[in-house]
Amino acid sequence: MEYGSIEREIHIDAPPEVVFEVVSRPEHISQWWSDGADVEATPGAVGELVWGDRADVLPITVVDAEPPRRFSFRWCYPDGEADASAVSLLITFELAPSGAGTRLRLTETGFREMGWEAAKLAEHYRDHVAGWDVFVPRLGEYAARLVSAP
DSSP: OOOSEEEEEEEESSOHHHHHHHHHOHHHHHHHTOSEEEOOSSTTOEEEEEETTTTEEEEEEEEEEETTTEEEEEEOOTTSSOOTTSOOEEEEEEEEEETTEEEEEEEEEOTGGGOOOHHHHHHHHHHHHHHHHHHHHHHHHHHHHHHHOO
């Protein structure tokens, strides 16, 4: 297996402006992915994703924020600290209008560059694949509910 990148693409029944908010704003991120989030959609901004009662806190660094087309950030820093010089994984959400909705393409890259030994690389890659298989559909359902709610 290559372990180079993970890619997911879905159609979401919500406009790109709404989907951009869902992938980039803390109050929305915590509804479909993490238990909490603190980040500003500004390139260079450092924030965090939180799971559990702060049992797992991961720093993130915003790379691109181009509403309503693109949002990307780095995460999974080896020492647990946001560090621009450190290797990390890159998540990119690309949004394009599609009919009355949005085509969302998620790409996560950088697995091979992390320097993990083969078994650890395979484990992390599988964990992230399984995670996105759950969270990308959840993202789509959440965004669609936002625009269909009275």
